[in-house]
Amino acid sequence: MSTTTSRSTAAGPRNPLVGLDLTPFTFTRRCWVDLMPDSVYPLIGDVSLIETWSPSASAVSYEPGGGPWVGAWFSGRNRRDGREWVTRSEVVRADPGSAFAFVVGGAEQGIVRWDWHLYEQGTGSIVQQTWRLLRADPVLGDTPEALHALRDHMANSAEATLLSLAEWIAGSRTR
Template structure:
């Protein structure tokens, strides 16, 4: 019987990734098409997210599958740049991207939009696709990252709902924000 040694370059190789996912939901006072327009304009994410900023599409890219964008992330006093690829862009329905790119990504973010009453349920999901040393050296590091991202998603959804509510016209008509 031979014992295998953990890979010193990736001590988390082989971990069960199932626990490293979450979904959060929030109702917003806007149509699914309007919310899609906001979310798919990745430059707006810093308007609501406490941990992302400086996000922009690569020159010539936009909200379609295969488009690439980059942005800064913040956590625990640190800041770093990520590069992502849009993997789903269904106007009014869903928008998804993979941090690191579709072929070798680390994390997938999914946004889904469902009509409910006069507004929409906005669902934001996060899923770890593979363990990578950049995420930390221990299982606790990865759990901490997931918890941080879940808190960030909740804050983002609440800020999005408030931002939309603040932009309603006084007569009760919703403004449709077109960002393309």
């Protein structure tokens, strides 16, 4: 599937979102960090560090023998609105120094894709994070309004994560 193509949800008797256009269910956030892309990439590729910055993810780790390469799987806990659940994700892009991406649920049947892109700027990097709904699944919400609320929540979480990452990098450089 092309990264610019939007899938609609699969038909099924239990899915009230059949035929929903998924185009609006995406966002991109970015921030500048005081570290070059080659040094930022290992932080992002080490998924266990995400809980250091993310307000909604914890206990993230690769499966035994896994790592930041295409085809590796990892799991982690997520929090939202007083609920907590575990997801399993597959790395679908791993380009050291420039890009890292994973799909929640796996490349074949995933429901959400997260992309990280790194761009050199001055003495540091622009870190860009994109979230995209691949498939409407009632587990994420059973109305368009619920999916919009999820997207907005995830956008706020991504902003907080990026700002926390930038602050963490700045703090680690001054120690």
